[in-house]
Amino acid sequence: MRYVIVIAAVAFLLIWDGLYNQGRYLDTTVRDVTHVVRYVTGKI
Numbered sequence: 001m002r003y004v005i006v007i008a009a010v011a012f013l014l015i016w017d018g019l020y021n022q023g024r025y026l027d028t029t030v031r032d033v034t035h036v037v038r039y040v041t042g043k044i
Contacts, residue, residue, distance in 0.1 A: 014026065
């Protein structure tokens with residue numbers, strides 16, 4: 001049940017971001033995560 005709530009929350013946030021913010025927050029999050037992964041793996 002816990003996972004269903006988490007999945008529903010993530011889906012709601014993605015839909016809300018896509019409809020009302022044109023994916024701005026998702027885009028920023030992906031860029032930040034990519035930057036951190038490159039920093040950690042040393043592939044700058």
